[in-house]
Amino acid sequence: MTGRVTIKDVAREAGVSYQTVSKVLNHQAKVKPETERSIRQAIERLGYTPHQAASSLRSRRARLIGYSGPPWPLNQANPILDEFLQSMLHAAEAAGYYLLCFPHHSGERQVDPYRRLVDSNRVDGFVLSGVEYDDPRLRYLLDKDFPFVAFGRSNLDMKFSFVDVDGESGMRSVVEHLLSLGRRRIAALAWPETSRVGKDRMSGYRHALQAAGIEVNTEWIARGEGNQAYGRQATQAWLALPGERRPDAVVAFNDAMAVGAMQAIQEAGLRVGVDVAVTGFDDLPMTQFLSPPLTTVHLPVAEIGRQVTEILVGILEGKITKLRHELITPQLVVRHSSTG
Amino acid sequence: MTGRVTIKDVAREAGVSYQTVSKVLNHQAKVKPETERSIRQAIERLGYTPHQAASSLRSRRARLIGYSGPPWPLNQANPILDEFLQSMLHAAEAAGYYLLCFPHHSGERQVDPYRRLVDSNRVDGFVLSGVEYDDPRLRYLLDKDFPFVAFGRSNLDMKFSFVDVDGESGMRSVVEHLLSLGRRRIAALAWPETSRVGKDRMSGYRHALQAAGIEVNTEWIARGEGNQAYGRQATQAWLALPGERRPDAVVAFNDAMAVGAMQAIQEAGLRVGVDVAVTGFDDLPMTQFLSPPLTTVHLPVAEIGRQVTEILVGILEGKITKLRHELITPQLVVRHSSTG
DNA sequence: TAAGCTGTTGCGAACGTTCGCATTCCTGGA
DNA sequence: TCCAGGAATGCGAACGTTCGCAACAGCTTA
Numbered sequence: 001m002t003g004r005v006t007i008k009d010v011a012r013e014a015g016v017s018y019q020t021v022s023k024v025l026n027h028q029a030k031v032k033p034e035t036e037r038s039i040r041q042a043i044e045r046l047g048y049t050p051h052q053a054a055s056s057l058r059s060r061r062a063r064l065i066g067y068s069g070p071p072w073p074l075n076q077a078n079p080i081l082d083e084f085l086q087s088m089l090h091a092a093e094a095a096g097y098y099l100l101c102f103p104h105h106s107g108e109r110q111v112d113p114y115r116r117l118v119d120s121n122r123v124d125g126f127v128l129s130g131v132e133y134d135d136p137r138l139r140y141l142l143d144k145d146f147p148f149v150a151f152g153r154s155n156l157d158m159k160f161s162f163v164d165v166d167g168e169s170g171m172r173s174v175v176e177h178l179l180s181l182g183r184r185r186i187a188a189l190a191w192p193e194t195s196r197v198g199k200d201r202m203s204g205y206r207h208a209l210q211a212a213g214i215e216v217n218t219e220w221i222a223r224g225e226g227n228q229a230y231g232r233q234a235t236q237a238w239l240a241l242p243g244e245r246r247p248d249a250v251v252a253f254n255d256a257m258a259v260g261a262m263q264a265i266q267e268a269g270l271r272v273g274v275d276v277a278v279t280g281f282d283d284l285p286m287t288q289f290l291s292p293p294l295t296t297v298h299l300p301v302a303e304i305g306r307q308v309t310e311i312l313v314g315i316l317e318g319k320i321t322k323l324r325h326e327l328i329t330p331q332l333v334v335r336h337s338s339t340g
Numbered sequence: 341m342t343g344r345v346t347i348k349d350v351a352r353e354a355g356v357s358y359q360t361v362s363k364v365l366n367h368q369a370k371v372k373p374e375t376e377r378s379i380r381q382a383i384e385r386l387g388y389t390p391h392q393a394a395s396s397l398r399s400r401r402a403r404l405i406g407y408s409g410p411p412w413p414l415n416q417a418n419p420i421l422d423e424f425l426q427s428m429l430h431a432a433e434a435a436g437y438y439l440l441c442f443p444h445h446s447g448e449r450q451v452d453p454y455r456r457l458v459d460s461n462r463v464d465g466f467v468l469s470g471v472e473y474d475d476p477r478l479r480y481l482l483d484k485d486f487p488f489v490a491f492g493r494s495n496l497d498m499k500f501s502f503v504d505v506d507g508e509s510g511m512r513s514v515v516e517h518l519l520s521l522g523r524r525r526i527a528a529l530a531w532p533e534t535s536r537v538g539k540d541r542m543s544g545y546r547h548a549l550q551a552a553g554i555e556v557n558t559e560w561i562a563r564g565e566g567n568q569a570y571g572r573q574a575t576q577a578w579l580a581l582p583g584e585r586r587p588d589a590v591v592a593f594n595d596a597m598a599v600g601a602m603q604a605i606q607e608a609g610l611r612v613g614v615d616v617a618v619t620g621f622d623d624l625p626m627t628q629f630l631s632p633p634l635t636t637v638h639l640p641v642a643e644i645g646r647q648v649t650e651i652l653v654g655i656l657e658g659k660i661t662k663l664r665h666e667l668i669t670p671q672l673v674v675r676h677s678s679t680g
Numbered sequence: 681t682a683a684g685c686t687g688t689t690g691c692g693a694a695c696g697t698t699c700g701c702a703t704t705c706c707t708g709g710a
Numbered sequence: 711t712c713c714a715g716g717a718a719t720g721c722g723a724a725c726g727t728t729c730g731c732a733a734c735a736g737c738t739t740a
């Protein structure tokens with residue numbers, strides 16, 4: 001610990017001034033190839049690694065990206081965080097950055113960690129996930145003109161770079177799939193109207209039905225917390241409806257609710273995929289092992305993590321100066337919960 | 341960005357030297373209550389937050405804990421990472437730390453990021469997870485005498501602080517549960533002999549059987565990659581055995597293999613929990629929604645994350661000077677895959 | 681031969697803290 | 711009245727970089 005190798009040691013070893021070593025390291029100025037070589041050798045020989053705090057202090061760059069575990073829909077554990085995080089970590093590392101992770105707080109205190117990290121110059125930018133309408137974090141960062149990229153869209157009047165899943169398209173492909181199987185009474189396990197992601201997916205549901213000339217039946221739209229319990233309960237209510245009022249398919253806005261729907265159907269003595277089709281959204285790892293396996297929409301989480309990170313790094317390095325809006329079309333994964 | 345509030349601005353505002361402000365902030369020396377008050381007011385008024393890099397440079401403390409997404413058993417996504425991470429983040433934040441997350445590399449390059457982070461003084465300590473025998477990261481950190489706490493044990497000759505799940509006890513409770521249900525031909529879906537966690541759980545399996553006077557049958561022990569495909573394949577082989585050689589229960593060393601076992605049993609036209617009982621280990625979020633719901637052992641991940649972090653912080657702050665070994669007994673969760 | 685240019689390197693200063701010690705101010709006892 | 715001794719505060723230096731500019735060498739050109 002005590003005998004740290006500094007840039008001055010390297011300079012002495014290479015027979016140059018320490019500022020020249022700094023220049024070589026940061027590709028700032030042209031140095032003679034032989035000088036560069038002897039400096040690199042000295043670095044190698046001494047095993048020198050720059051002191052990050054000193055570098056940050058002078059250069060005002062922390063080479064750290066702030067990321068908060070997302071407020072995953074309504075306090076469930078997030079099963080795909082791993083994939084998302086790993087892809088960000090790899091993309092960041094490739095560009096010489098690491099992630100500074102901090103916990104999510106709810107309500108008023110939500111912005112506090114962001115403020116603290118900005119004020120203490122700990123991070124160069126943020127990756128936001130789980131953004132919603134009027135997200136106070138967006139307002140704060142936009143107001144400060146602090147760099148960030150979001151996974152998800154928000155109000156149209158807020159101008160920022162984002163990567164998002166085209167939920168409208170994903171949901172449309174689900175409904176079209178069910179229509180092609182002959183299903184006509186398609187119920188939706190949706191989210192509260194306040195949810196931006198929910199609104200997006202809902203519009204895919206509506207548009208697909210309308211395009212097929214089918215009127216949207218509000219009795220078949222249930223809005224809830226997005227967990228398995230709600231999916232089960234809402235589906236039970238539908239199954240209790242008489243004759244033609246009972247749905248022959250349930251599209252859930254996420255996999256958790258789809259699981260609940262499957263339970264309700266099986267508990268009623270009906271066959272999932274035969275009597276009532278069920279679909280999910282997200283493609284959580286376990287869904288392929290349900291019985292029957294769940295038809296769902298795959299979220300390309302790793303791809304999103306990579307893009308979000310690369311765009312942010314581009315902004316930080318001054319290589320991206322214009323806003324970037326990436327909308328990724330998710331793919332339908334057909335399994336037996338819809339086809340029987 | 342330009343007009344940063346520094347400690348000197350605060351000092352001027354409060355009418356003291358800036359070094360005194362530093363002392364107040366770090367509780368280093370006694371100052372008159374009224375001086376402290378006027379300094380605190382000035383800080384409040386100006387909205388001052390210390391510059392982390394400057395502080396780190398001088399104090400040689402980064403107030404950052406390094407954490408690498410674990411090499412989760414054999415490249416599956418880790419569904420409980422979220423819970424683990426969040427608990428660490430909260431515990432760290434409460435102590436004034438954040439997590440610096442970096443990607444995991446395999447093989448030779450595994451230690452590289454650790455080396456780089458240590459050499460650049462970016463972190464004060466590490467949380468390691470997924471440690472195995474002869475873990476090169478352990479060797480490196482122990483050799484450097486760099487602070488860390490591990491989630492998991494390793495070779496007995498390596499002395500370090502850890503928190504771990506008592507897998508032996510967990511597996512014993514699983515087997516005892518099956519024995520109490522009258523199962524006698526209990527097969528094990530285990531991990532390779534090289535796995536430390538696997539060895540731990542295996543000894544619980546053996547001991548429970550021996551205590552019941554049942555001889556361990558090596559035909560009923562399969563060692564594989566820990567994924568669903570392997571669990572399914574190994575179980576298929578068992579089900580093909582004639583009469584008494586066929587197991588009446590399968591204990592899997594993790595939930596993924598248990599899912600595979602359930603599939604194999606159902607595909608053979610048998611009933612899980614009736615003809616053959618199945619148990620898992622880990623209690624992944626989705627397992628309660630399988631049909632039948634999976635009997636498994638719950639891993640108290642959040643508790644582990646909290647403890648690991650608190651111990652590390654204790655070490656960093658000099659409040660913990662002796663090695664700490666915490667062994668947490670996991671709880672059996674009985675569901676219908678074992679009871680029918 | 682001097683002046684001008686170009687490509688390399690060196691130098692002093694700063695970044696915003698914390699550290700260790702010196703200094704000042706009080707208070708009380710001789 | 712003086713001094714000792716402790717409590718409170720101030721001071722200079724240092725932490726290890728990067729930045730901007732100055733200086734220098736070597737070469738070309740008039």
